[in-house]
Amino acid sequence: MNETTRNRLVVLAIVAALLFGYPTFAVFDAFGRCCLAGALPLWIFLAWATVIACTFAIVGGRTGERRRR
């Protein structure tokens, strides 16, 4: 795994930490209370899935990098 990929993963981890934390929460929590019940859990699971998809794209699946090599 090259340095760029590692750096991308570190950045993604930081972004994920922000996605799952304040103030993103405050926004969706408020939305859940005023307009759409369940908006907060829905947001968490969507953000979670997005982070997984991004990780998959970065590390290239099981043999992606090996194949590229």
Place this chain on the structure above:
Amino acid sequence: MIAVSVGVATAILYLALLFALASWGDRQADRGQSVIDHPLIYTLSLAVYFTAWTFFGSVGLAQGAGIAFLPIYLGPTIVALLFPVLLARMLRIARAYGITSIADFIAARYGKSSLLGGLVTSVAMIGIVPYVSLQLKAVASSVDALFGPSVSHTLAGWGPDTALLVTLLLALFSILFGTRHIDATEHHQGMVLAIAFESVVKLATFLAVGAFVTWGLYDGIGDLVVRLEAIGRTELLTFAGTGMTYLDWFAHTLLAALAFVALPRQFQVAVIENVDPDHVRTASWLFPLYTLVINVFVLPVAIAGVLSGVSGDMTMVRLPLAEGFPLIAFLAFVGGLSAATAMVIVETIAISTMISNDLVMPVLLRIERLRLARRPDLTGLVLAIRRLSIFGILLAGYAFFHLVAEQFQLVSIGLISFAAVAQFAPLILFALYWREASRAGAVAGLLAGFAIWLYTLVVPAFALAGWLDPQILEAGPFDIALLRPQALFGLEGLAPVTHAVLWSLGTNLVVFVTVSLLSRRSDLERLQGMLYVDVDQAERSTRLWRGETRVAALKELLVRFLGQEATAALFAREERRRGHRLEAGDRADAELVQLAERQLARAIGAASARIVVGSVVRGEVIGPDALLEILDETSQAIEASQRLEQKSRELERLAAELREANERLRQLDQLKDDFIATVSHELRTPLTAIRSFSEILLDNPDLPQEERQRFVEIIVHETERLTRLIDDVLDLSRIESGRMEWQVTECDLRAIVEDAIRRCEGLFREHGIEVTADFGVSRAPVRCDRDRIVQVLLNLFSNAAKFVPAGQGRIHIELRNLGTDYLVRVEDNGPGVPKEMREAIFEKFRQVTSALTDKPRGSGLGLAICREIVQHFRGRIWCEESRLGGAAICFTLLQAAAAAEAEPRRRVA
């Protein structure tokens, strides 16, 4: 209701199935066929993280606190993204140094410290007991829920309760599969396969129960939310419903992330059992995916429980039962059993290895009276210690379950353990990235963090269970309010876990860093620090052992711990690698001593291995001087390598220059060939004409006078053309070769232009060309060779005259002052020069042809000569569009004053 006998039979059958699967996996491994060498199996083995806490506890928590169960899974998700950065490095280190457990990993880094290894083991042992008890409680509670309360406490009326039976069964299973080999780094392939299978079972059962509740009992998630709104409980779907602050949320996420890194069982499956480091990349996205999927139905099941009036940790079992679906409840029981057994097996195996390698063996080896180092075979002793440890941990868990844990929610018990093992995280992370981290700092930090953990989490748990005076929570010990365990030093308003995490981890960090910075590190600590932090380089080199012993002594030592067969195989491999026999009397070199130590470390841990190797090697500890000497040699080698690298770069640069010069020469050679070919062609045309007409005159003396006269004129004309061409070639050749004699004087460019116009008056008149001139200056002093500049102007004028339309030609000449230069512009109303040809016309033999001038006229060298002359006087010549519609040839010449100023600089240059 399911019959008790069916339940017991199923549980035993399930464990038997795991047993069979693990046996098959081990047999395949013995045949050299790894059944776990697949990223999916590796990821599923990592899912040992999901225990009965996930299976039962999350739903129980979600019923009262909504999404509060999520941080425990978001933390590991974030850590999983860093697997290729963090875990890959840990794997490299573990492989390079034969690491057997997390205690070994930490102890080896901080100077192979037995003290630290023992301390980490003790903390892990104590910290993990509540976690084991959680699993036992979960299994016992699920039995209670499924078969009725009486069964869980007295099964079949013969005394021991179900939890004890489960404890004994799990102990047996763990002993059978976890302590088959003494080499702790040898993969427990059968066990990993069984754990992966259990991960599939718990995921499948959770999804099955969740889907049944969501779509079988209700009309999907939307229906559940609508019904929840109807009873006014939507706060479960909001952050307020968690009863947490954002700080609590952050603290739980951080705690889970750190615990995920530091849990002994996670280290066991992620590092020790890993067979291919490449699997880590797949796990970095597949593990979070598993985490997400297993959590999808937690909220729906919790909401369904709330709607049906079923609550508590056992909702997964009780809800289907209450709705009349005992088989679904049984499925949930199997899933929970699976989650609990996987955790218990791996955790006890990991901790028993730590107890034998880092706690008991180092102590026993230090007791001289036991003379263990001289006993012929120690494998039995090591295995016995591990087996007893497994048994002991499970019994301790069982005791904790009965004495304390029965009164707590599963999640609360789990968090106590998380906070304990999270104390290892600073030691691990600093081990990987901070060279200056010292053993003293690690010991002090861990002790401080652990003490605060005991005080802020275990003491309150004991107080709530009635083992301590509950007053201690309200008033503090000896009525000192500042020391209240859940409001230490007045820090109030935080959830107990957040409070404990902030205090224990904060203290651990501060003490660790401060003591590390203030303490002096031993030579071995520095060396190990370097090996861990620079593992990539260290893997390739470093032989820093100076000792003296014989091959026979090392062999004898290895036989005692590894057995005759394994030692013989090891030496045979080493002899094959070296290509010669290792004789008993030979002196063992540093490489062999290190190999022996590595192999021993795999069996008894790094700290113990160091002690036993030290007993046969008359070792010389590498002191600062020796280390400096080694560093000096290394730096010399690095310097030499850098010099070589520099020379290599220089050679590369020279080679590139040579290639470039060669290319230029090739192009010049081509130009020369083109030039000769063109000149020959240009000479041949007039020569052919001259020769033909001369032969006609010679062969036909009777030609009429007019004809004769015309032919002679042609011959004269062609001769003149030939002469011009030769003059031009000679001029160009002289200029290009630098043999031209330039008569440089200061002269007036205006006068030169006027002189050239005068010389061409006849030509202009002959072609009927109207000539206009515009001199913007009265005098234009330049330093140049007057005759050559006249030659340039005559060339430009004759060119213009050649191309203007007959009888209607117009030529405009202009002279301007540009500041440091004078500009001469010769414009005509001829056909002009196409844009793409404006550069090319200054090349040799490049002429413009057009419909008007179908055949090029002139030698094709005129403008090339002009460019050489103008450039010689640091001027510039170019072609552009004329305002008269044709071409405009412009050139500049440096003014005399500017030329005089530039001249000395030019000479110096």
